Amino acid sequence: MTFGSANSTNTTVAAHATAIRLRGVTKTFGRGESAVKALQGIDLDVPAGELTMLVGPSGCGKTTLISILAGLLSRDSGELNVFGTDLATLRRDRLAAWRRDNVGFIFQQFNLVPQLTVAENVSVPLVLKGESVSASVRKANELLTTLGLEGRGKSGPLKLSGGQQQRVAIARALIHEPRLLVCDEPTSALDAELGRRVMELIRGRSTRPDRAVVVVTHDDRIFHLADSIAHVNDGRIDQLTRGAAHARAAPTPTTSTPGSNPN
Amino acid sequence: MWRFAIKMLFGDSAKFYGILLGLGFASLLIAQQASIFVGLMSRTFAFVGEVGHLDLWVFDPTQSFVDDQKPLRSTAIDRVRGVEGVAWAAPLYKSLLVATLPNGVRRSVDVVGIDADTLAGGPAEVVAGSLADLRLPDAVMVEIGSSQQQLRLPADLAPGAIPAPGQVFDPNGPTRDVEVGDILELNERRARVVGLVKCAETFVAAPTVYTTYARALSYAPQSRRVMSAVLVTANEGEDVAALAERIRTQTGLEALDPNAYAMRTLSYWMRETGIPINFGIAIALGFFVGVAIAGQMFYNFTLDNLRYFGAFKAMGASTWRLLGMVALQALVAGVLGLGLGLGAVSAFGLNAAGGKLAFKMLWQIPLIAAGAVLIICILASVISMWKVVRLDPADVFKGP
Numbered sequence: 001m002t003f004g005s006a007n008s009t010n011t012t013v014a015a016h017a018t019a020i021r022l023r024g025v026t027k028t029f030g031r032g033e034s035a036v037k038a039l040q041g042i043d044l045d046v047p048a049g050e051l052t053m054l055v056g057p058s059g060c061g062k063t064t065l066i067s068i069l070a071g072l073l074s075r076d077s078g079e080l081n082v083f084g085t086d087l088a089t090l091r092r093d094r095l096a097a098w099r100r101d102n103v104g105f106i107f108q109q110f111n112l113v114p115q116l117t118v119a120e121n122v123s124v125p126l127v128l129k130g131e132s133v134s135a136s137v138r139k140a141n142e143l144l145t146t147l148g149l150e151g152r153g154k155s156g157p158l159k160l161s162g163g164q165q166q167r168v169a170i171a172r173a174l175i176h177e178p179r180l181l182v183c184d185e186p187t188s189a190l191d192a193e194l195g196r197r198v199m200e201l202i203r204g205r206s207t208r209p210d211r212a213v214v215v216v217t218h219d220d221r222i223f224h225l226a227d228s229i230a231h232v233n234d235g236r237i238d239q240l241t242r243g244a245a246h247a248r249a250a251p252t253p254t255t256s257t258p259g260s261n262p263n
Numbered sequence: 264m265w266r267f268a269i270k271m272l273f274g275d276s277a278k279f280y281g282i283l284l285g286l287g288f289a290s291l292l293i294a295q296q297a298s299i300f301v302g303l304m305s306r307t308f309a310f311v312g313e314v315g316h317l318d319l320w321v322f323d324p325t326q327s328f329v330d331d332q333k334p335l336r337s338t339a340i341d342r343v344r345g346v347e348g349v350a351w352a353a354p355l356y357k358s359l360l361v362a363t364l365p366n367g368v369r370r371s372v373d374v375v376g377i378d379a380d381t382l383a384g385g386p387a388e389v390v391a392g393s394l395a396d397l398r399l400p401d402a403v404m405v406e407i408g409s410s411q412q413q414l415r416l417p418a419d420l421a422p423g424a425i426p427a428p429g430q431v432f433d434p435n436g437p438t439r440d441v442e443v444g445d446i447l448e449l450n451e452r453r454a455r456v457v458g459l460v461k462c463a464e465t466f467v468a469a470p471t472v473y474t475t476y477a478r479a480l481s482y483a484p485q486s487r488r489v490m491s492a493v494l495v496t497a498n499e500g501e502d503v504a505a506l507a508e509r510i511r512t513q514t515g516l517e518a519l520d521p522n523a524y525a526m527r528t529l530s531y532w533m534r535e536t537g538i539p540i541n542f543g544i545a546i547a548l549g550f551f552v553g554v555a556i557a558g559q560m561f562y563n564f565t566l567d568n569l570r571y572f573g574a575f576k577a578m579g580a581s582t583w584r585l586l587g588m589v590a591l592q593a594l595v596a597g598v599l600g601l602g603l604g605l606g607a608v609s610a611f612g613l614n615a616a617g618g619k620l621a622f623k624m625l626w627q628i629p630l631i632a633a634g635a636v637l638i639i640c641i642l643a644s645v646i647s648m649w650k651v652v653r654l655d656p657a658d659v660f661k662g663p
Contacts (some may be wrong), residue, residue, distance in 0.1 A: 067657035072577055093581055099656075100579020107659055111574035115274020116267055124267070128579050131268055184660050216660075 019180065019212035020046035020069050025078035027064050027235075038064040040235035041078070048083075051203050051213040051225065055231035062216045063184070065232060069214065070182045071099045083179050100128050104173030106202070108185040110165050112157035118168050119144065119153030125176040136175075143171045147201065163194040170198065174205055181206040183215040192221050199225045264580065268588035271597060278567070279596070281560040286600020286636055293546050294608040294624065294632040300542035301606055301628065302621030307532045308525035309463035310357070314384045314494065318503045320524045321352070321493040321510055324517040327535075328528035330467060334488035335516065342514045343493045348506040350496045353378035356479040357491040359469060363448040366432035367416045369534065371469040373448065376479025383494050386473055391443050392458025397475050403449070404458035405441050406471040413631020414441045414470050449482040464621065550635050558643035561596065565589060565647035569654060576656040585651050593644035601636045605629050641650055 027039040038061045046052050046069075054062045067073035068080065071087050080087050083102060090098055104125070112121045122144060123136035131139075141153040147167045149160075157165055166186065173181055183202060187195030199215075201223045206213045207227070215226070223229060231239035272279055310329050311320070323333035343352045356376030358641065363369050377384040377397070385394045386404070396402055405414055415438035420426060423444025441447075445456045449472070462471045474482070480489055495518070497506045503520055510518035519527060533539050565572075572585050600635050615622045 063657075063660045067660055070577075072660075073655075096576070096579050096581050099577065100577075103579070105574070105577050105659070107574060109570070109658060110426040111570055113267070113271060113568075113571045113574075115271045120267060120270070124264075124575065125578055127264055127267070128584075130574070 017048045017209075018045045019048040019050075019083055020214070021079065021081040022069065023079035025065075025068060025075045025080055027061075027068060027073070027076050037235055039068070039075070042235075042237055044069075044230060044237060046212050046214060046228075048212050049207055049209045050227035051207050051215065053215045053217055053223065053226040053229045055223075055229055056114060060232045061235040062232050064113070065184055066182055066184065066214060066216050066237075070103050070105070070180065071095050100125070101176075102179045104178035104181045104206075106166075106169050106173045106183040106186045108188055110157075110169045112165060112168055112172075114156060114158050116155050116157075118149070118157050118160065121157055121168060122139065122153075122171045122175055124172060125178075129176060140171065140175060143175050144168070147171050162189050163198070166190060166194075166198055167201070170201060170205075179211050181211070181213045183213065183217075185217055185219070186215060187217065187219045187222055195219060195222055196225075231263065264455045264575075264584060264588055265591055268591045271566070271588075272573070272592045272595060275564060275567065278560055278564040282557050282564065283600045283603055285553055285555075285557030285560055286597055286639065288605035289549050289557060289639060290601045290604025290632040290636050291607045292386070292549025292552065292634050294605055294628050296542055296545040296549065296609060297432060297631060298608060298612060299620065300539070300546075301625055302467075302623035303538065303542075304529055304532060305623050306621055308528040309465045309527045311521050311528070313357045313387050313463055314355075314521070315387065316496070317383060317521070318432045318501075319495040319510065319518045319520055321495055321514070321516050321518045322491070322524075326517070327599040328385065328531040329524070330555040331531070332358075332491055334428050334486065334600055335493070336488055337490055339490055339514065339516060340493050341508060343495060343516070346506070346510050346513050348498050348501040348509065350498045351381060351383075352496075353381045353383040354456045354476045354490050355384045355492045355494055356476050356483065356489060358479075358483060359467070360472075360482055362452055362454070362472065363451070364416055365420055365426050365446070366416065366434050366436065366438070368434050370412070370414060372449070373465075373467050373469045373474045374472050374474065374479050374482060375472055376476040377630045378494075379475040379477060384497075386460035386462055386471075388461040389400050390459040390461055394458070396457040397473065399455075399457055401453050401455040401478070402457040402474065403447070403454045403478075404460045404473040405447075405456050406462045406473075407440060407459045414447070415439065416441055417446055420445075431630055435563045450484070452482055454476045454482070475632075550639070553636065553639045554642055555661075557596070557600065557639055558646070561593060561640075562647050563572040563652060564592075565644075569650060570659065572651050573654050573659045582652055585654075586648050589644050589648050589651055593640040593647075597636045597640040601629075601633055604636075605632060608632075 022042050022044040025039055025042040029036045029038055042065060054065060056062050057118050064073065069082060077089065085098060087095065119140040120139045122140035123133065126136035126139060127133055144150065144153050147170065149164060149167055152160065157168055160168065181202065186202065187198055190198060202213060203225055229235045229241045308329055323335055326333045340352055340354045343349060358374055359371050360374045361369050361370045375384065379398055382394050390407060392404060397404060405524055417432035419432060420435035422442035425446055441456055443456055443458060446458065447454045460473060484488055497503050507518040510516060575585060612622045639648045
């Protein structure tokens with residue numbers, strides 16, 4: 001991951017292509033006196049093949065940032081390029097199609113539809129891409145088997161434990177082999193061991209050269225699994241730590257964000 | 264995704280059944296009240312339908328409906344017969360008279376006097392006896408089996424027997440159905456039951472008694488104007504509309520084909536009574552109850568699923584696809600609710616058949632109910648759809 005400038009100190013990162021590139025991205029909610037500046041000029045490069053964590057206090061802008069780079073939210077200004085696509089140029093329907101083809105989501109609340117079976121939940125991204133339900137469910141069952149949920153495809157998601165539900169959510173996020181995997185607090189509902197295993201699962205399946213993973217988390221138990229950790233504060237990235245060793249170390253900025261005020 | 268939309272609908276059983284209940288109740292109320300209304304209104308002109316095989320009814324031009332008796336002079340029949348194109352014309356008498364039963368009970372009866380030669384205007388169904396028996400002395404045929412207030416004779420009096428001199432029956436004592444051979448009094452004149460007939464339910468809550476036209480006049484109070492209507496059949500190949508116009512022009516009387524006569528009666532009841540308004544209010548209530556219950560339930564159902572729709576939207580489902588899912592859910596709920604309601608109405612109708620309750624479900628009524636349910640579903644789903652359209656996919660990252 002490069003942060004702030006092209007002169008990264010990390011040669012490994014430099015060897016990777018940039019999956020996500022943000023320059024001067026801003027986002028403000030509301031108008032006038034009630035306006036809230038959620039992002040105040042974010043510069044961020046997420047290299048392909050890496051797992052990047054966004055950390056910071058509540059309300060710092062992590063969710064806004066992850067929403068923008070996943071194509072869920074439009075930015076007010078700045079440059080946003082994800083796997084070569086300038087998301088700002090896409091209209092709403094094209095953006096939805098882009099998300100459908102390129103992004104996998106793991107939500108904090110899982111958002112598994114209780115009326116559907118586990119396999120049907122997992123198959124949703126494929127069905128959205130136009131595959132038949134039967135073929136999609138068959139693929140979903142295969143994936144569930146690899147995730148240790150063999151034979152649970154016909155169960156209701158609410159009959160599963162929290163960890164199993166999380167694995168179902170992971171399966172749903174991965175089944176269409178997205179290039180970008182976006183995870184929102186994926187371990188917040190899990191115990192330490194289960195959280196670690198879930199993150200290893202995500203990392204193992206998504207950090208390939210043509211892919212990238214962005215994880216929003218407060219869970220410092222999983223920081224060591226990140227290739228990079230961006231510390232978001234008050235709408236800015238004011239710290240970056242690199243790699244597992246950096247993550248476990250005391251957070252020290254490796255560089256500052258150009259154009260931002262590090263205070 | 265359509266299959267998933269249906270599964271989402273069926274899977275939330277509490278709300279699904281609530282929606283079905285609301286839509287079913289709405290369609291039940293709309294179709295049932297409309298059917299009762301139509302049944303009731305049909306009774307106003309049912310007598311016209313009883314009289315078959317004729318082309319025109321000729322009656323007083325000021326008559327508003329079938330039972331609005333404006334008797335004609337007895338010469339009317341000859342004037343009508345004189346109109347070119349008339350094959351035959353028969354007089355008809357129809358009026359409420361008082362029948363006195365052997366136990367002293369006095370009861371209104373709707374006396375219909377038909378032409379003794381042609382027997383035109385006779386009942387559609389003779390249960391016992393023969394219509395030709397009306398030509399016998401003092402002969403009458405009495406309606407049985409309808410829900411109308413029936414003529415009932417003392418149970419102690421054998422069928423066809425005449426009370427012995429001095430024999431008195433308790434008016435409140437046990438009674439039996441009228442039978443062939445029984446003797447009645449109509450306006451204090453003897454009437455012998457020679458047959459039993461079945462008639463369509465009418466608006467007049469009195470049993471119908473058929474007799475010949477001449478005998479009906481003998482039962483009726485003396486008056487210069489006694490003929491209720493003239494029944495006309497046109498010559499073969501005659502233009503009935505043109506014949507009706509000639510009768511109007513040459514006699515000054517109104518001449519309408521049976522359908523138009525029935526519609527004239529219906530029009531009067533629709534226009535001059537509060538019946539349509541009362542039933543309209545009940546039907547409107549059904550509609551609004553449907554909107555309130557089913558609409559609210561469906562809206563809540565969509566609200567409950569909004570987070571999943573949000574997740575679908577985030578995963579790349581277009582707004583149109585999500586709207587399609589909501590519309591499909593509304594459509595399926597609507598069809599099932601409609602089927603439930605119409606099924607209940609049909610069962611109600613079958614149960615009510617032949618009873619006092621007026622019930623007639625025309626083919627248009629299910630369509631009207633379907634239209635109403637469709638509007639309810641559209642109203643409910645549009646509000647729900649608005650939430651889906653406004654749904655920000657980024658909301659999926661917000662906390663619970």
